[in-house]
Amino acid sequence: MTDAVDFLRAGAAALQRGDRAGAERRVVRALALVPGHGEGWNILGVLAVSGGDPARGEARFRRASACAPDNPNYPRSQAECLKRQGRADRAAALLAGAVRRGVLSPDLACDLGDLRLGTRDVAAAVALYRLALVLAPGHARSLNNLAEALGKADRPEEAVDAFARLAVLRGTAAAWGAAGATLLAAWRQDEARGALRRAVALEPSTAEHWANLGFAGLGRHAVALAEAAFDRALRLSPGMDAARAGRGTLRMLTGRLREGATDYEARLSLPAFMPSRTYSRPMWDGRVQPGKTLLIHADRGYGDAIQFIRYAPLLRARGMRVVFHGPEGLLALFRASDVVDDLSGLDGPPPAHDVQIPIMSLIHRMGSDLDSLPAAVPYLRAPDAAARRWADRLAGVPGLKAGLVWHGSVAFPYHRQRSPGFEAVRPLTGVPGVTAVLLQVAHGRSELERFPPLGPVLDLGMELRDFADTAAAIQALDIVISPCTAVAHLAGALGKPVAVLLDQGAEWRWMHGRTDSPWYPTARLYRQSVFGDWAEPVDRLRRDLAAMSAT
Incomplete structure (x- = not known):
């Protein structure tokens, strides 16, 4: 052996x-x-x-x-x-x-x-x-x-x-960077920020870590941190479109709309923002050409389309023909509002056109800044027949009629952060002299089974077929309450008083630190002071509702 x-x-x-x-x-x-x-x-x-x-x-x-x-x-x-x-x-x-x-x-x-x-x-x-x-x-x-x-x-x-x-x-920069990226994707920005700070400390030459740190700061409105991180990422990698789009978002958040919108165009090269279909005609360059037809297409959030369709009437007034290609649920509303010359749903071909543009690029091509935003409301209105039907339906509702939404679409991961849920807004259903008119459709409705309202409510969630119906119901209300959802944009576009409940890292369109909105003169913003805590803004809104009811 x-x-x-x-x-x-x-x-x-x-x-x-x-x-x-x-x-x-x-x-x-x-x-x-x-x-x-x-x-x-x-x-x-x-x-x-x-x-x-x-x-x-x-x-x-x-x-x-x-x-x-x-x-x-x-x-x-x-x-x-x-x-x-x-x-x-x-x-x-x-x-x-x-x-x-x-x-x-x-x-x-x-x-x-x-x-x-x-x-x-x-x-x-x-x-x-x-x-x-x-x-x-x-x-x-x-x-x-x-x-x-x-x-x-x-x-x-x-x-x-x-x-x-x-x-x-x-303990390596790569491992901390991977952890930070996944934490960021899960909307755990505070933890992501800690991980990414470690990554950039260990390896300060990696642009991706700096860009992700910028997004982690952006998600909590840590403005100085986010801007420094995005700038550093772009110095290391000038062609990094994710960092440029992030910096554009940050600049628009802080009111620098014109320069921010320019940077934000870089989003169009990112997979998450690429249109779901291609359009063969050239991209519109912003020059108004009377007699030419501009196609505005929208295939992302309903709120984006509602917010930015305001530019269509301005272009028509300057001699362009404007057509729309977007979700079926908006067509009846846009048709009744006479904001475009023609329109069609995404399931079919677009109307004939000479040039085309994604709807969110209009803010850039129109050269908007805070002093020149087209903020006149209303620019949308419900179809006449639907308006009469819903006015009759809501005529007998007693007290202050407050429309209520508590959950956004789950198509975007941001819903985890922006949606308070019914339990959080439940105190708003028990304000004396106020009838809560529930406008919530789809996701979030199951919460009603676990948390019964505290006072009189009228639940319309199962009756609203599209945004034309929702607009007609809103026109018959006194105020609408919603987090960052399409309903908040719709109420603002209709010129209806709207209270918007916002998380601490709310989207750029609601700006940073403001209680009003330059986009919607009738909006009042109720922001979280502490991330994840809806109790304080809901309590402020409850007191304001009680005062409105009393007067």
């Missing part, structure tokens, strides 16, 4: 020196003496694989496993050889068998998790990565792959926590 061990040691040393032939010769002599020595077969397997022969390597690792069935490294190596031969399913079966026999290590569990993830069995992959982390809580590869698997399983909060743990474990 001593001679066999000596031969194995000599073979391993030769392998370390790169003497492949010498290594194989010595290991073969050792196995001639002790055929059941697993490590000898393992070394021969390594030699075969490094020589480009995974099939021969797989056979040798199989012999190693037979000699030492409790060693998890041998089935791992055998599985790797099978993968190299395109037999991933056989590799997965081999490792799964080892797990069932109790031949376990964090690396083996992680390898099997990777194979399951490769076949899109995300649930099995997650379970295996978690098993690896039970065996070794600091197993970085399992933690990293777990985070990616959780992201694919649409479990963002768990994925974020895994990336944050990985950043603490590794």
Whole structure:
């Protein structure tokens, strides 16, 4: 036995020196003496694989496993050889068998998790990565792959926590940057800011970390931090459109509309902002050409379309023909408001046109700044028949009639931050002399089952078919209460008093620190003082509603 061990040691040393032939010769002599020595077969397997022969390597690792069935490294190596031969399913079966026999290590569990993830069995992959982390809580590869698997399983909060743990474990700029990016995507800006500060401290030359730090600051209206971070990102990478669009957003937030809107055009190269369809005609350059037809298209939020369609009548008054291509739910409202010459829904072709523009680019092409915003309201109105129908429907409602919305569309991740939910606004349903008229549709309505209103309400949420209906109902109300949703924009566009409940990091269109809106003269803004705390702005609004009711 001593001679066999000596031969194995000599073979391993030769392998370390790169003497492949010498290594194989010595290991073969050792196995001639002790055929059941697993490590000898393992070394021969390594030699075969490094020589480009995974099939021969797989056979040798199989012999190693037979000699030492409790060693998890041998089935791992055998599985790797099978993968190299395109037999991933056989590799997965081999490792799964080892797990069932109790031949376990964090690396083996992680390898099997990777194979399951490769076949899109995300649930099995997650379970295996978690098993690896039970065996070794600091197993970085399992933690990293777990985070990616959780992201694919649409479990963002768990994925974020895994990336944050990985950043603490590794401590590198890349790890802190990845954690910051995922925290940012989950709208956990405060934690993201901490992670990204570490990333830029460790590696100040990476533009992406600075850009993400800018977005983390933007999400809490930390204006100085965000602007410095975006500027630094753009100095490091002048062509970085994400950072330029972020800086544009920040500048518009702080009232620098003209320069901000210029930067904000960079968003059009980002996947999240690319139109869902292409338009063959040239992009409008902002020059008014009487007699030419401009197509305004909108395929993102309803609120964007409602806010910026105000530019269409101005262009028509200057001689251009203006047509609209956008969501079906807005067509009846825009038709009744006579804001465009023609319109069509996104399911069909656009009206004929000479030039085209995304609706949110109008603020840039029109050269708007705070002193020249087209803020005259109303610029929208409900169809006459719908207005009469809803006026009759609401005529007998007693007291101050206050429309109430508490949840925005879930199509945008921002809904987690902007939507207070019914429990938070519930005190507004118990104000003496006020009848809450519920305008909430779709998401958020289920909350009514858990939190009954405190006073008289009229629930219209199941009756409103489109924005023409909603506009008609709003015209018959005294005030509308809403977070940052399309309904808030609609009430403002109709010239109706509107109280807007805003989170601490509200969108740029509501500006920074203002209680009024330059876009909507009838709006009053109720902002959070502390992030996530809706109680204080709701209480202020409740007191104002009580005063309105009393007068």
